[in-house]
Amino acid sequence: MTASPIPQEAAELEVRAVRRHRHLAPLRHPFVTAARRTEAVEYVVAEVELAGGVVGQGSAAETVAVTGEDARSILTALDGPLRGALEGARGTVGELSARIAAALPGATSAKAALEVALHDAWARAADRPLVELLGGRVGEVMRNDMTVSLEEPATMAQRAREAVAAGHEILKIKLGHDIDEDRARLAAVAEAAPAARLRLDANQGWLPEQAIEIISGFEADGLPVELVEQPVAAGDVEGLARVTAAVSLPIMADEAVWSAADAHRLIEARACDLLNIKLAKTGGLRGAIEVADAARLAGIDCMLGAMMEPRISITAAAHLALAHPAVTMIDLDPPAWFATALPRGGIVQERGVLRLSGGPGLGLAPLRPDEDPAPPDGGDR
Ligand SMILES: [Mg+2]
The missing domain is CATH 3.30.390.10 (Enolase-like, N-terminal domain)
Structure with a gap:
């Protein structure tokens, strides 16, 4: 062809x-x-x-x-x-x-x-590789992060050490459970991985006043935090704006932004400094591009993130991330969490740096129905 x-x-x-x-x-x-x-x-x-x-x-x-x-x-x-x-x-x-x-x-x-x-x-x-049809090039690379999920401080410290040993320079730390415990978690991670850059994600877990208190504390401690993601409830745009105004660390909206209309509303309210785009929220690539375009017009940087999704979804997100100028960060670590690496191709990651494998479309082999097979009980439901 x-x-x-x-x-x-x-x-x-x-x-x-x-x-x-x-x-x-x-x-x-x-x-x-x-x-x-x-x-x-x-x-x-x-x-x-x-x-x-x-x-x-x-x-x-x-x-x-x-x-x-x-x-x-x-x-x-x-x-x-x-x-x-x-x-x-x-x-x-x-x-x-x-x-x-x-x-x-x-x-x-x-x-x-x-x-x-x-x-x-x-x-x-x-x-053609999809990235080229979206305006980018196959040869581009981006530095990926590794998520440390919300566990006991010692477990999180151990996961952080493992990620750094595997070449990761950026760790995404899940918080948002209880602010005293969150302080202990972050302290344990920062001690275990002193050279890592940290992205914090509270997944809506704090009230605005709690968020301001805990984030101000991280700033006072001089921790190497790059950004704080969705500190408060998705629907609380006013609260998010209050946090963004009160702290100097960049605040990123995630659960609050599903569409370009959401992006415009958040930007208008000065509710955040950064946006996290996920294809599973925007309904695919077109909606994601609309959010990224809105961010670009407003001079706001975006992260291309994902749910705990399979390799096909992550590869699609990577093609867009490498093509759109407003996307300056990626949070596309789910392939490292999956026990299988199916289907073959699409993306390659070495020492925390992600690139595309090339080839037409997403560059993936077709996933066969017998790979990552579903349990037989619900095959036809
Ligand atoms: Mg998030």
Whole structure:
């Protein structure tokens, strides 16, 4: 296949079929935040087959505590309104993405799976890496972080030491449980990894006054903290703005930003200094680009993050992160948590530095239904 002579955005695509399969992947050790604890990730792979036979893939993981979506609801959305919107449809990648976005309210993870699959198919049909069609280059690299989940201080210190030994310079520390315990956790991590740059994530766990008190304390202690993510409840924009005004460390919105409209509202209210973009919140790449564009106009930097999602989702996020100038940070460590590294290809990480493997589309091998197999009980639910 040769590169199309017509502009890729204008190429007409026809979707022949939409398929999906279920998977279950064990984690190496439990992932714990102020909102949830996860030991194995159930996920769904969506496939988009174009007329001509090219197949793209995307994925969605269960993240009930964040998006409200479990495997059943993701499958229901894919089998019903999402398949109905896309199967047999013709249009440009932008037009087809708009059909996905409009197919049903919410269901952002399910939409992201299908929309990423569409983009993978689009780029494969053009025989180009997706990053190039998004305006970037395969050769770019970014420094990734490693998450230390919310555990006892000694366990967190041990995880921090392991991450630094593996070459990580940036650690993302999960806090937000109890402010006295949070102080002890951060002190233990800072002592165990004195050279690491620290990103803190309270996952909405503090009240505004608590957040101001604890963050001011970290500043007074001179800890090497880069940013503090979502200190207060997602819906409390006024509280977030109060924290942002009261402290000097950069405050990042995560659970508070799902769309460009949210980004505009937060920027208008001066509620944060930074935004965390996740495809599972924005419903895929197009929504994520809209958030990043809004941030760029406002002069705000973004992090491209992810839920505890499988490698397909992380690879899609990496293509966008390397293409968009407003994305200056990545938090794409889930592949290091999964016990399996499936499917092959897509991304390569060495000593904390992430790059794309190259190749058409996402650059991934197709994930077979028998890889990360789902338990037999629910195969057809
Ligand atoms: Mg977060």
